[in-house]
């Protein structure tokens with residue numbers, strides 16, 4: 001940091017005492033009086049934090065606002081981080097507490113930048129979430145399986161459990177997508193919310209797109225989210241905020257229409273926000289993104305997401321990339337075993353599809 005101008009040449013005048021002369025208080029290093037909470041939102045350097053013990057605040061929610069203490073340095077704090085705060089933790093409007101410590105993270109969702117100056121650098125997005133909910137509309141906007149694949153890779157890398165939620169099944173059939181992901185063993189849930197239903201006197205009607213689904217699917221999603229910490233991710237306009245509004249009373253997240261010409265959402269949600277679930281647990285709404293880079297995830301990390309295939313791959317030649325067509329890959333032998341049960345081929349094909357972006361990042365010269 002640049003030395004501050006003290007407005008005088010007199011060397012005895014200092015704005016702040018230097019390290020050597022700063023009085024040492026016992027409290028500074030240990031912060032015995034610090035209280036713990038979770039970061040629920042970040043807004044231009046102000047961190048919204050829900051304290052574990054709401055009784056410590058004067059607000060009924062237990063929410064306070066804090067800033068990073070200088071001693072935290074450049075360490076990045078993300079939504080979901082568990083932090084220790086000191087100072088004014090009353091939560092009264094206009095007060096700012098000081099965040100002095102980030103607790104060790106159990107998981108960390110990251111993405112890598114794909115273009116521009118930052119290409120290849122990775123960014124932390126959410127800490128301590130256990131479930132990555134990949135929200136995809138079956139139509140409007142059109143689903144892009146490549147994106148789902150990348151999210152799955154990010155989930156395996158972060159140590160998070162993936163869950164696919166297929167929305168807008170009132171508009172099209174979910175079966176082609178559920179079929180694509182069943183070999184991976186990823187759980188898929190389908191929802192159909194009728195955003196205009198309250199204005200519609202006839203009420204919800206059965207459509208030809210999803211005759212097999214009797215309800216709107218929201219109960220199953222609620223069950224999957226309750227009691228754990230989940231992050232909802234996906235393109236803009238797939239219905240992430242609509243889902244959260246259906247599950248968290250009073251969430252009141254803004255939702256936006258999908259552009260009829262471009263088929264794209266309007267990027268309605270602009271910041272991450274963690275919301276407490278009525279039955280316990282947290283759900284984190286995120287802004288829709290156009291792409292999700294996973295070049296920071298190595299192919300070995302992807303393989304770790306497939307314990308059954310990792311065991312087979314132990315018999316591969318050293319340095320095997322496990323791609324389709326490489327010589328002596330043990331996965332091929334495993335698939336071609338005449339006694340093999342059904343489904344092995346589809347699983348290996350799915351694994352190889354997920355491997356592609358990592359292999360590309362590891363060797364950009366490959367054909």
Ligand SMILES: Nc1nc2c(ncn2[C@@H]2O[C@H](COP(=O)(O)OP(=O)(O)OP(=O)(O)O)[C@@H](O)[C@H]2O)c(=O)[nH]1
Nearest residue numbers: 168193195237239240241242255256267268269288
């Ligand atoms: N037909 C239909 N429309 C839906 C459904 N769920 C959500 N929508 C509509 O899809 C549009 C986008 O929903 P949002 O919840 O704003 O989408 P989002 O994923 O939060 O978008 P961003 O915040 O931009 O990332 C809104 O017009 C919703 O009413 C559904 O199940 N069926």
Ligand SMILES: [Mg+2]
Nearest residue numbers: 240241268269
């Ligand atoms: Mg949204």
Ligand SMILES: [Zn+2]
Nearest residue numbers: 316320322329
């Ligand atoms: Zn191999």
